[in-house]
Amino acid sequence: MSTQEIIAQISYIVAAALFILSLKWLSAVPTARRGVVAGEVGMVIAIVGTLLLPEIVSYKWIVVTLLIGAAIGIPIAYLMPMTHVPQRTALSHSFGGLAVGLVGTAKYYLWHANEPERLTTFIMAVLCFEVLLGFLTFTGSLMAFGKLQEIIPTRPIVYRGQNVVNLSILAIAVAIGIYLTVSPQQIWLFPIFIALALAFGVMLILPIGGADMPTVIALLNSYAGISASAMGFVLENKLLVVAGALDGSSGFILSVIMCKAMNRSFTNVLFGAFGQVSPQALKAEERTVRSATPEEAADILLSASSVVIIPGYGMAVAQAQHKVRELFDQLTRRGIDVKFGIHPVAGRMPGHMNVLLAEADIPYDRLYEMEDINAELPHTDVALVIGANDVVNPAAKHDKNSPIYGMPIIEADRARTVMVIKRSMNPGFAGIENELYYMDKTLMLFGDAKAYLGELVKVIGQEK
Amino acid sequence: MGIEDILSYVFVFVLATFIGFEVIRRVSPLLHTPLMSLTNAISAISLVGALLVLGAEHDVLSMVLSGVAVTAASINVVSGFLITDRMLKMFKKREPGERGRSS
Numbered sequence: 001m002s003t004q005e006i007i008a009q010i011s012y013i014v015a016a017a018l019f020i021l022s023l024k025w026l027s028a029v030p031t032a033r034r035g036v037v038a039g040e041v042g043m044v045i046a047i048v049g050t051l052l053l054p055e056i057v058s059y060k061w062i063v064v065t066l067l068i069g070a071a072i073g074i075p076i077a078y079l080m081p082m083t084h085v086p087q088r089t090a091l092s093h094s095f096g097g098l099a100v101g102l103v104g105t106a107k108y109y110l111w112h113a114n115e116p117e118r119l120t121t122f123i124m125a126v127l128c129f130e131v132l133l134g135f136l137t138f139t140g141s142l143m144a145f146g147k148l149q150e151i152i153p154t155r156p157i158v159y160r161g162q163n164v165v166n167l168s169i170l171a172i173a174v175a176i177g178i179y180l181t182v183s184p185q186q187i188w189l190f191p192i193f194i195a196l197a198l199a200f201g202v203m204l205i206l207p208i209g210g211a212d213m214p215t216v217i218a219l220l221n222s223y224a225g226i227s228a229s230a231m232g233f234v235l236e237n238k239l240l241v242v243a244g245a246l247d248g249s250s251g252f253i254l255s256v257i258m259c260k261a262m263n264r265s266f267t268n269v270l271f272g273a274f275g276q277v278s279p280q281a282l283k284a285e286e287r288t289v290r291s292a293t294p295e296e297a298a299d300i301l302l303s304a305s306s307v308v309i310i311p312g313y314g315m316a317v318a319q320a321q322h323k324v325r326e327l328f329d330q331l332t333r334r335g336i337d338v339k340f341g342i343h344p345v346a347g348r349m350p351g352h353m354n355v356l357l358a359e360a361d362i363p364y365d366r367l368y369e370m371e372d373i374n375a376e377l378p379h380t381d382v383a384l385v386i387g388a389n390d391v392v393n394p395a396a397k398h399d400k401n402s403p404i405y406g407m408p409i410i411e412a413d414r415a416r417t418v419m420v421i422k423r424s425m426n427p428g429f430a431g432i433e434n435e436l437y438y439m440d441k442t443l444m445l446f447g448d449a450k451a452y453l454g455e456l457v458k459v460i461g462q463e464k
Numbered sequence: 465m466g467i468e469d470i471l472s473y474v475f476v477f478v479l480a481t482f483i484g485f486e487v488i489r490r491v492s493p494l495l496h497t498p499l500m501s502l503t504n505a506i507s508a509i510s511l512v513g514a515l516l517v518l519g520a521e522h523d524v525l526s527m528v529l530s531g532v533a534v535t536a537a538s539i540n541v542v543s544g545f546l547i548t549d550r551m552l553k554m555f556k557k558r559e560p561g562e563r564g565r566s567s
Contacts, residue, residue, distance in 0.1 A: 069538025
């Protein structure tokens with residue numbers, strides 16, 4: 001080992017340790033920002049250690065591409081509105097997958113031309129795995145981005161025999177990968193292999209609806225990490241193995257949490273095409289609901305002593321988080337206890353609601369997890385549901401025929417009074433009728449969340 | 465890569481996965497979004513691999529592929545860390561004695 005190599009390896013060890021510390025510190029708010037610093041320092045140390053290696057004969061293109069990356073990355077970081085966090089996350093998984101896929105491809109062609117003896121069976125197997133996963137994460141995440149940004153329809157796009165088509169594409173890709181593993185000199189197959197991986201990524205996400213995005217984003221997160229780890233095997237770089245494994249396990253844990261929060265399995269999320277309008281929802285309900293004006297709603301809120309607000313994706317769409325803050329302030333100032341109940345899959349990615357409410361300056365100690373808030377709801381005067389639907393549907397608890405049966409919910413129906421801010425009686429994303437709306441103690445507050453909350457805040461402000 | 469090397473890499477992978485599970489299991493659901501953007505920035509360490517291919521300047525194909533890879537990975541590094549910090553800055557506790565704020 002040359003001196004430079006030893007320096008690089010030491011920098012990698014230090015970086016790996018810093019990455020682990022970084023995630024450890026992220027576990028709680030008071031130390032979290034220190035975690036970011038640790039990650040940044042680790043990254044810089046690893047990059048500098050790498051740049052000192054003798055393999056690097058010129059810095060010209062490195063400087064150019066790094067500058068382009070920074071020139072794109074910095075504006076994204078500072079200008080992106082917080083409501084776009086899910087899109088940004090999907091896009092970054094896609095870049096991660098792309099980088100891994102491209103490096104794997106470059107390595108294959110380089111070794112094929114110059115050092116074919118390095119393409120051993122093991123390396124080829126891992127390299128094919130890396131390239132397959134990298135490229136399918138690339139297009140899959142781009143599709144997720146498109147759906148979140150509503151460039152492509154967010155509803156599931158399904159057709160007959162979809163699963164057969166998808167699995168066939170995957171099977172052919174895997175077969176080619178195996179063939180390349182045993183005979184790496186078949187270079188003509190490699191572009192076909194890449195094309196199949198790219199196509200599979202697109203096909204995999206087509207049938208997935210917006211409500212399943214939290215799970216899918218977490219799953220793609222996991223893929224991006226595992227592919228980076230595989231890249232570490234190919235490049236014989238243990239830091240990549242470690243960092244990729246950390247990212248992969250993080251994505252995996254989050255997807256498990258998301259699946260549990262919806263009482264569904266991975267296969268069900270990926271191949272179940274949830275969220276098609278079920279025939280039962282189409283037979284327009286005749287049942288009546290009670291609605292209320294902002295004045296009536298304000299009176300009820302002001303006579304309450306405890307209020308639990310349950311936000312959902314609708315709050316994010318309406319950009320209503322700042323109005324929610326104003327309401328929170330007004331009620332809190334009057335001595336009313338206001339808490340927030342956050343369902344794990346509320347929104348479009350894990351933790352989405354928390355970030356939006358924090359952005360609106362709502363203290364994070366007012367944000368409660370599902371289990372904790374469910375213990376409080378039976379003693380709560382008013383549950384105010386803003387733009388959430390399936391996560392408060394009591395059918396999940398008792399209706400065996402409901403598509404969401406078994407999903408843990410926030411039990412808004414147990415509060416003394418329930419108020420739901422909603423645009424209209426259209427069933428929510430999953431097309432499932434919500435019996436919460438028809439309960440005697442439920443008041444429907446029809447309107448755009450932001451506009452309605454604005455009214456409500458104004459009315460409360462006038463009452464002294 | 466001989467069998468010893470392969471095993472030592474698998475060893476590292478398995479240990480890192482276990483550390484990942486243990487550390488991330490403890491992360492509060494409150495912070496799941498920043499967690500995702502932070503791990504994303506960390507896994508953009510694949511930048512290191514891309515830099516080595518690009519800097520070696522073997523041939524045009526490998527330089528184009530790795531050049532795009534460096535750009536993509538560095539976008540993730542830069543925006544990932546910065547956004548995570550921007551999000552974390554927003555998480556505040558209520559100051560003692562403060563009962564809502566005038567708006």
